[in-house]
Amino acid sequence: MRLLKLGRRMTTMSDLAPELVGEILARVPITFLRAVRSTCKSWDSLSENLIFGKAVARKQLLGFMTMDYMLCSVIFDLQGVRNGFIDISLNEIERFNRNKIDKVFHCDGLVLCVISDHAKILVWNPYLAQTRLITPIESFIKTTDQYALGHDSNGNQKILKFSVCREAAYNYDTHYEIYDFSSDSWKVVWPLGPRDWSIPPCQCGLSLKGNTYFIASSIKGLACFLLCFDFTRERFGQLQLPFHTSGYPVTLSCAWEEQLAVLYLEKEDEILEIWVTDKIECNTVSWSKFFKVSISIKPFNVYALGFFIDEEKRVAAVFAQGKKKIERYLQNSLHHWRRSMFKICENWGIS
Numbered sequence: 319m320r321l322l323k324l325g326r327r328m329t330t331m332s333d334l335a336p337e338l339v340g341e342i343l344a345r346v347p348i349t350f351l352r353a354v355r356s357t358c359k360s361w362d363s364l365s366e367n368l369i370f371g372k373a374v375a376r377k378q379l380l381g382f383m384t385m386d387y388m389l390c391s392v393i394f395d396l397q398g399v400r401n402g403f404i405d406i407s408l409n410e411i412e413r414f415n416r417n418k419i420d421k422v423f424h425c426d427g428l429v430l431c432v433i434s435d436h437a438k439i440l441v442w443n444p445y446l447a448q449t450r451l452i453t454p455i456e457s458f459i460k461t462t463d464q465y466a467l468g469h470d471s472n473g474n475q476k477i478l479k480f481s482v483c484r485e486a487a488y489n490y491d492t493h494y495e496i497y498d499f500s501s502d503s504w505k506v507v508w509p510l511g512p513r514d515w516s517i518p519p520c521q522c523g524l525s526l527k528g529n530t531y532f533i534a535s536s537i538k539g540l541a542c543f544l545l546c547f548d549f550t551r552e553r554f555g556q557l558q559l560p561f562h563t564s565g566y567p568v569t570l571s572c573a574w575e576e577q578l579a580v581l582y583l584e585k586e587d588e589i590l591e592i593w594v595t596d597k598i599e600c601n602t603v604s605w606s607k608f609f610k611v612s613i614s615i616k617p618f619n620v621y622a623l624g625f626f627i628d629e630e631k632r633v634a635a636v637f638a639q640g641k642k643k644i645e646r647y648l649q650n651s652l653h654h655w656r657r658s659m660f661k662i663c664e665n666w667g668i669s
Contacts, residue, residue, distance in 0.1 A: 382429055387418035389431060394626070394635070404635055414440070425467040425525035430477065436463055439477070441499075454479060455495055455504050466523045466530035468549040475499040476549050478530070496552060507552060514538070515545060515556070523547075524570040526578055529600055533568045533580075542568055544580075548600040560593045560605035573627040579608065581625050581636065588613055592625070592634050608634065 381392040388410050395405035418434035431440040441450045454463075466478040477497040494507045515534040523530040534545035534556075544557040559568070561582050573579040578595045592608040608627070613636075625636040 382422050382424065384419045384422050387420065387434055389414045389419045389422060414442075421465065421522065423465055423467045423522060423525070425469065425475075425528070425530070428467060428475065430465060430467045432463070432465060439465070441467075441477075450499075452477070452497060454497075455506065464517055464523070464532075466525070466532075466547050468525050468530050468547070469528040470550040471528070478547055478549070515543075517545070524572065524578070526572060526598070527576055531570060531578060533570060544603065546600040551600070553600075555600040557598075557600075557603040560607070561591065569624060571624070571626050573608075579625075579627055583613075590636070592627070594627070 381394065383390055383392055385408075391409050391411055393407040395407070398404065414431065417431070417438075417440065419431045419440075420434040420436070421432040423430040423432075427443065427445060429442040429444060431442065433440065437453070439452045439454065441452060442448070463479055463481050467475075468478070469475045476499065478494070479497070480494045495504050496507055497504050514537055516537050517532050517534050521533050523532045525531075528549055530547045530549075532545040532547075533542055535542045542559060542563045544559055546555045546557055547553075548555060559580060559582075563582060567581075567583040567585070569581040571579045571581070573594050578598050580593050582591045582593070583589070584591075589610065590613045591610045593605045594608045596604040596606050598604075625634055627634045
């Protein structure tokens with residue numbers, strides 16, 4: 319431990335005010351917090367009460383993304399967001415670089431990584447530095463697999479995997495499997511409701527309050543809607559979006575910890591809208607418009623948009639990739655959460 323010399327007395331970290339120590343530890347990347355927490359009990363307590371407190375959580379957003387089949391951590395420093403500046407730090411997570419990571423998902427502090435051959439999936443708890451390697455049901459392994467990570471009303475963590483085989487126009491044969499962390503086992507379930515929708519391969523689900531939401535569209539039409547998977551009932555449900563769209567770019571994000579946000583871009587008029595839910599469950603939703611603005615989209619691939627909302631400053635940051643990076647974007651997916659959400663998976667038992 320580094321000592322600070324103040325006058326005649328050598329001062330250690332334990333002599334500093336808890337608020338100051340919390341601010342210092344809040345700058346430590348979450349992927350290194352296990353070492354911090356094991357140093358002493360007081361630091362362990364501070365990591366929960368201060369590092370994950372709302373006051374500190376507003377300053378940074380942590381995300382994970384895949385880039386060239388590598389898992390990377392991303393930190394967004396929002397201090398300069400009002401001046402149009404966001405400091406972004408991107409780092410490869412070397413412990414996973416022996417695997418080619420194709421997709422990444424998260425729910426309440428857990429990270430689900432899909433390995434490129436789809437023969438294995440990896441679940442990681444960054445806060446506890448624990449991982450679990452899971453083998454899907456072999457006969458159902460397909461490159462068209464879709465995944466969702468969530469939990470039921472009792473807090474039991476689960477994974478949904480569904481494989482879609484298109485045998486003919488508008489004829490889909492779908493297999494559903496659910497993995498339960500508590501029993502370390504898969505089960506096949508059929509059916510999970512009418513299968514009259516499709517999810518684009520580049521659309522990743524977003525988990526909120528244990529459920530997972532997708533942007534989906536009707537198989538026989540182009541109308542988009544919100545598709546929810548309820549991990550308690552183990553059923554899908556359809557919800558209306560606050561606008562009518564026929565193939566325009568639509569992207570999901572989280573806002574205010576327990577609200578869903580949706581970005582909608584009208585390409586012809588170059589109008590961008592962001593809506594936020596007032597209330598959302600798998601069977602009901604209500605929306606409020608966050609803002610509407612004109613925006614030039616010519617330099618960007620409009621189907622590679624992402625965004626997040628800063629609650630304290632009430633601003634939205636929208637990011638996109640240039641048109642020359644379309645192929646690379648298909649290998650990338652960005653998910654972010656606030657530091658406070660890591661408390662939820664504190665007692666999650668992985669070894």
